[in-house]
Amino acid sequence: MVAPPGFEPRSGGPEPPMLDHYTTGLCVAPKSASVFFIFSVRRQTRRFFYKKTQLSHHDLEMPLWSELTHGNFKEIACKTEVVVMVTGALEAHGKHLPLGTDTILPESLGTQIAKRTNALVLPAIPFGESWSFDQYDGTISIQSDVLTGYYESVMTAIFKHGFHYIVALNGHGGNDPILRQAARKATQEGERTVVIVNWWRDLAKSVRELVEETPGGHAAEDETSEAMHVRPDLVDMTVAEAHRIETKFTIVSGAYRKDLLPSAVYGDPRKASGEKGKAIMEQAEKELLELINQLEQGQLPVEKTRFQP
Numbered sequence: 001m002v003a004p005p006g007f008e009p010r011s012g013g014p015e016p017p018m019l020d021h022y023t024t025g026l027c028v029a030p031k032s033a034s035v036f037f038i039f040s041v042r043r044q045t046r047r048f049f050y051k052k053t054q055l056s057h058h059d060l061e062m063p064l065w066s067e068l069t070h071g072n073f074k075e076i077a078c079k080t081e082v083v084v085m086v087t088g089a090l091e092a093h094g095k096h097l098p099l100g101t102d103t104i105l106p107e108s109l110g111t112q113i114a115k116r117t118n119a120l121v122l123p124a125i126p127f128g129e130s131w132s133f134d135q136y137d138g139t140i141s142i143q144s145d146v147l148t149g150y151y152e153s154v155m156t157a158i159f160k161h162g163f164h165y166i167v168a169l170n171g172h173g174g175n176d177p178i179l180r181q182a183a184r185k186a187t188q189e190g191e192r193t194v195v196i197v198n199w200w201r202d203l204a205k206s207v208r209e210l211v212e213e214t215p216g217g218h219a220a221e222d223e224t225s226e227a228m229h230v231r232p233d234l235v236d237m238t239v240a241e242a243h244r245i246e247t248k249f250t251i252v253s254g255a256y257r258k259d260l261l262p263s264a265v266y267g268d269p270r271k272a273s274g275e276k277g278k279a280i281m282e283q284a285e286k287e288l289l290e291l292i293n294q295l296e297q298g299q300l301p302v303e304k305t306r307f308q309p
C-alpha cells in the first residue's frame with residue numbers, strides 16, 4: 001500500500017492497491033498531519049482537512065465536471081468523495097415524448113444534485129442499449145459489449161482521480177445489466193464502489209404509489225408526468241397513446257419488436273400530469289441527496305435485518 005504523504009500505513013495484513021486523492025497527487029495533506037493522525041484512517045483524515053459536503057453548504061454554484069478547468073479541478077475535487085455518472089438513452093418513447101427522455105430526466109436530477117452538494121456531476125452519456133426500440137425512427141442503440149467497455153473506461157478514469165464512490169444515476173432499463181458488468185470490472189481493485197441508482201424504480205417509491213393511477217412502464221404515466229414537469233415544451237399530449245401488451249413468457253424476437261411494444265409505449269400516459277411529475281422528482285432528489293451524504297460519510301447504503309434467534 002502507498003500511504004498518503006506524511007501518514008503511517010495501516011498495520012495488519014496485505015492491503016489492496018490504493019488510489020485516492022493523495023496517491024494520485026490530486027490532494028496534498030498538510031505536513032503536520034502525521035502528528036495528529038498517526039492512528040487515523042485515510043478517509044477520516046481527509047474529511048478533517050478538506051471540509052466535506054454538507055447539504056446546507058456548497059462551494060460552487062454547480063460543480064459540473066465539464067465546467068471545471070484542470071487548474072481548479074483539484075480544489076473542487078478534494079472536497080468530495082462522490083462522482084455522479086449520468087447514463088441515459090436515445091430511443092423511441094411513444095409519439096408524445098422526446099427520444100432523449102431517458103437522458104433528460106436523470107440529467108435534470110444530476111443538475112439539482114450539483115447545485116446542492118459538492119459531488120461532481122459528469123456530463124450525461126446520451127446513448128444506451130436500446131435494442132428493443134431500435135426499429136423505431138430516431139433510436140440509436142449501442143452494442144452491449146461496446147457499452148460495457150465504455151462505461152468501464154469512464155468509471156476507471158474517475159477512480160484514477162482518487163474518488164471512492166461513483167453514483168451511476170441511470171435513466172434506462174437496458175443499461176442496468178451493462179452498468180453492473182462494467183462496475184464489477186472497474187471495482188476489482190482498491191476501495192472503489194459503484195452504486196447503481198435506477199432512478200425510476202429505486203427512488204421516490206412511496207410518492208409514486210401515492211400519485212400514480214396506473215402502473216409504470218415505458219413512456220407511461222410516471223415517465224410522462226416527469227417529462228411534463230422537467231421539459232413541458234417537449235411533451236405533446238394530443239398524440240399520447242396507451243398500450244400494454246402482456247406476455248406470459250419472455251419473448252425475444254428481432255422481427256416482432258414493434259408488435260411487442262406498440263409505439264414504444266407500455267402503460268397509459270394519458271393519466272400523466274406535471275404535478276405528479278413534480279412530486280416524484282422532488283422526492284427522488286431528496287433521496288439522492290441522502291445517498292450522497294451517506295457516501296460522503298463513508299457509509300454504504302445498506303439496511304441490516306436482524307433475525308430473531
Ligand SMILES: [Zn+2]
Binds near residue numbers: 101218
Ligand atoms: Zn424511458
